[in-house]
Amino acid sequence: MRWFTFLCILFCISLFQSTLMSWINLGSAVPDLYFPLVVFYSFLTDMKRNTLANWLTGMSKDLFSEGSFGINSVLFVAIGFFIWSFREMLFRGHLVTQILITFIFSLIYNVVYTIHLAIFFHSLYLSSTLWMIFCCSFYTALFVPVLFWIFDKFQPTQKLFLFKDH
């Protein structure tokens, strides 16, 4: 894993997420480009690098969003660690696995994030929030093939396309 490449990818993702994503919104849902990056590095790297990469990704998201500073880094580190812990059981090279894992964990992340919001602000409608969580996660998962292809071009790894690595 090359840190310089990672930081460049993170910079580009932050830039796209905070400027151009509003052009491709579905209602008020926009794809979360940070999340596939978390899943990608959880699939790819060892525990230490994965933790640091996810922490930096979370901090980057915190910088460009309103609200508590640090919440996304905590969630990303936790989710990254969880994915890393059972990645050996998955066929990581398959696109369906990548999409499904991104979708499922994006759902979990969004649910936890909205619970945190609901505790502080009490202003979220349950039905509309659940619908938005689903839309955001689905939309994010749709971007996985393109994003994983780009990430893999910049961070080439043979490991990702093996069934198991020892």
Place this chain on the structure above:
Amino acid sequence: MRTSTPSFSNLIKHPLATIITLFVISLVLLFLPPAVSSRVKMTCAAPMRPVQWATCFCSNKASAFFDKIISALHDAQGKKHLEEQVLQFKNKLVEQQDTIYKLQNKLRNLSKFQAENTTMKKSPIPADIVGYDASNFRKSITINAGSKHGVKPNDVVVSNNALVGKITTVSGRNSVVQLITDPAARIPGRVVQTREQVIVEGNATAFCKLKYAPRWAQLKKGDDIVTSDIGGLYPPSLPIATVVENELKSGALFQSVKVLPRVNISKIESVLVITNSH
């Protein structure tokens, strides 16, 4: 015999120590006071702002260019301009309607407020939108006007005579605007037609909801919500939203009202910051 003390670099090499260290840093940041946290955020994000502005500028230009091509093909340019004017006039109409109500009722409080309003110097600062919130569940924008332009926290931000939000964080050349659709936004408002006082609350969707709308209030679709002078933060009679649907649930103390903000954030490129200089 000399024993080696564990250094930080040795400690960080251990994966579990890395996780714990990063968790602790995150938790420390999480419990920072909001003012300190905002300042850290603005400082860290500052080098990114010019790039954000350039990207937004280019995308806006590209969008405008494609808009022009489409307009030329469909002869819709004039229509768009007219629609914009109609929107402005509609907002102006709501504002005027509200003023007429107030004059008709000859409310003592209003005349007092108007007297205060004439002594208050309000100067609008134009600003471009340079960034949007990275999270799906928070609604804020970054604008290219900051303390060097005279912007202060809690200044009101408008577009097309309608409320957009308020300034939450200010740095030298940029500010963060908390939109009215943000879950943390609470705006004291008034229904123009029924004169009920309400709180407009964001809920992270394209819509907002009205809090404390009484059961007996005769609200209907299309009713306008404007800012009230309660709290003194927002100037009165500024259009906020329009009622889309209301529902009376049995046993509930208040109506459940869904409102649509008058400003579509995804379609505007610039805003006005109204600074209060008393």
